[in-house]
Amino acid sequence: MSTRENSNPELKLVFDEPKQKVRPPQHFADLDVEERKQLAIDLGLPAFRAKQAATHFFTHYNDEPETWSDIPKEMRQLMAEKFMPRLITLVKSVTTDSGKTRKDLWRLHDGVLVESVLMRYTDRTTVCISSQAGCGMNCPFCATGQGGLTRNLTAGEITAQVVAAARVCASGELPGGPTRLSNVVFMGMGEPLANYKSVIRSVRNIVSPQPEGLGIGARSVTVSTVGLVNGIEKLMGEDIPVTLAVSLHTPDDELRDSLVPINSRFKVREVLAAADAYAEKTGRRYSIEYALIRDINDQAWRSDLLGRLLKNRNAHVNLIPLNPTPGSKWTASRPEDEKEFVRILEGYRVPVTVRDTRGREIDGACGQLAASEIASPS
Numbered sequence: 233m234s235t236r237e238n239s240n241p242e243l244k245l246v247f248d249e250p251k252q253k254v255r256p257p258q259h260f261a262d263l264d265v266e267e268r269k270q271l272a273i274d275l276g277l278p279a280f281r282a283k284q285a286a287t288h289f290f291t292h293y294n295d296e297p298e299t300w301s302d303i304p305k306e307m308r309q310l311m312a313e314k315f316m317p318r319l320i321t322l323v324k325s326v327t328t329d330s331g332k333t334r335k336d337l338w339r340l341h342d343g344v345l346v347e348s349v350l351m352r353y354t355d356r357t358t359v360c361i362s363s364q365a366g367c368g369m370n371c372p373f374c375a376t377g378q379g380g381l382t383r384n385l386t387a388g389e390i391t392a393q394v395v396a397a398a399r400v401c402a403s404g405e406l407p408g409g410p411t412r413l414s415n416v417v418f419m420g421m422g423e424p425l426a427n428y429k430s431v432i433r434s435v436r437n438i439v440s441p442q443p444e445g446l447g448i449g450a451r452s453v454t455v456s457t458v459g460l461v462n463g464i465e466k467l468m469g470e471d472i473p474v475t476l477a478v479s480l481h482t483p484d485d486e487l488r489d490s491l492v493p494i495n496s497r498f499k500v501r502e503v504l505a506a507a508d509a510y511a512e513k514t515g516r517r518y519s520i521e522y523a524l525i526r527d528i529n530d531q532a533w534r535s536d537l538l539g540r541l542l543k544n545r546n547a548h549v550n551l552i553p554l555n556p557t558p559g560s561k562w563t564a565s566r567p568e569d570e571k572e573f574v575r576i577l578e579g580y581r582v583p584v585t586v587r588d589t590r591g592r593e594i595d596g597a598c599g600q601l602a603a604s605e606i607a608s609p610s
C-alpha cells in the first residue's frame with residue numbers, strides 16, 4: 233500500500249519505477265501501432281484486426297469486444313482477454329454544479345484507487361486525469377501528496393480514464409446533451425513527469441488521429457509538473473506540442489524549498505529556463521500554476537518578484553485560490569490580497585487569470601484528490 237519512501241526530498245527515485253507487486257495486465261493502449269499489429273499476429277489474428285480494435289476503442293469508446301459485430305465471434309473472447317482487459321472499474325461518481333462537474337472514483341486491478349474529474353463548460357469539456365496512485369512529491373498543501381506514492385499507473389490505466397470520459401461526453405449523460413471531450417489535463421493525482429514513459433504513451437493515444445488515437449489536439453492537452461527539469465527536457469524532444477504547466481507557487485527558492493520540496497533539486501531559475509526552452513521549441517506559451525495561500529505566498533512583494541521574473545517570458549499565470557485539504561491549517565488568500573496580487577502582475581503585463589474552484593464541494597478541485605472511499609461523500 234502507500235509508501236512514503238519517495239517523499240524524501242533527495243528524491244533519488246524520481247524516475248524509478250516504484251515496486252509493483254502484480255503488474256496490471258497488458259492492454260492495447262499500452263502499445264504503439266506497430267506493437268498492436270504484432271500482438272494481433274502473435275495471437276494468430278490478421279494484422280488488420282488491430283486497426284478494427286483501435287476503431288472500436290478510440291472512435292466508439294467501446295472496450296467490450298463481445299459486442300464488436302465486425303469481428304468473427306470466435307475471435308472476440310481472445311481480443312477481450314488480450315486487447316481489452318478491464319483495467320479500471322467505476323466505484324462511484326459524485327456530481328456538483330448541476331451535474332456539470334463529476335468526480336469518478338476508479339478501482340484498479342490490484343484494488344488501488346484513483347480519481348478523475350470531468351468538467352463541462354460552455355465552450356469545452358475537460359477531463360482531469362491521474363497519472364499515479366498517490367504522489368511522491370510531498371507538497372504540504374496538496375491532499376494527494378500526504379499519503380505518499382502508491383504506484384505509477386500504466387499507459388492503459390491512464391488512457392482508460394480519458395476513454396471513459398469521452399464515452400460519458402458522447403452518451404449525453406452530462407446536462408446539455410451529447411458533446412465531445414475537448415481537453416485533457418494531467419492535473420489529477422500524481423506527478424506526470426515522474427511516470428514519464430506511461431504518460432507519453434497515453435499522450436500519444438490521446439493526440440493521435442482516429443482511429444489510432446482519440447484525435448484530441450496536442451494544444452488541448454496540458455501536462456502539469458512540479459518542475460522536473462530533466463522531464464521537461466525529455467518532453468521537448470517528443471515533438472508533441474502539449475501545453476506545459478509548471479507548479480511554481482512562489483518565485484523565491486527559500487519558500488519554494490518547503491512548498492514544493494523537489495525545489496531542493498531543481499531551483500526556480502532552472503525550472504523557468506527549462507520551461508522557456510520548451511516554449512521556444514513548441515511555440516507554445518506555458519502556464520505558471522500558483523496556489524494562493526493566505527499569508528504564506530500571497531504578499532505584494534512576492535507578486536512583484538514574480539512579475540519581474542516573468543515579464544519577458546512566454547508565460548501565463550494561473551492563480552488557484554487554495555482549496556482546503558484535510559489536516560492543513562492553510563487557507564485561501566483574502567479577496568483584497570488576491571486582487572492586489574493580480575494588479576501587480578498586470579502592471580508587469582504578465583497575463584494572469586484566477587482559476588475557478590470547480591469541484592470544491594466534492595473534494596474534486598486542485599489538490600483535493602485523495603481517492604479515499606470514506607472521504608468522498610456519496
Ligand code: SAH
Nearest residue numbers: 374419422423456457479521554555598599
Ligand atoms: N503534480 C503535478 C500535477 C498535479 S496537481 C503538479 O504539481 O503540477 C495540479 C495543480 O493543483 C498543481 O499546480 C498543484 O500544485 C495544485 N494544487 C495542489 N494542491 C492544491 C490545493 N490545495 N489548492 C489549490 N491548488 C492545489
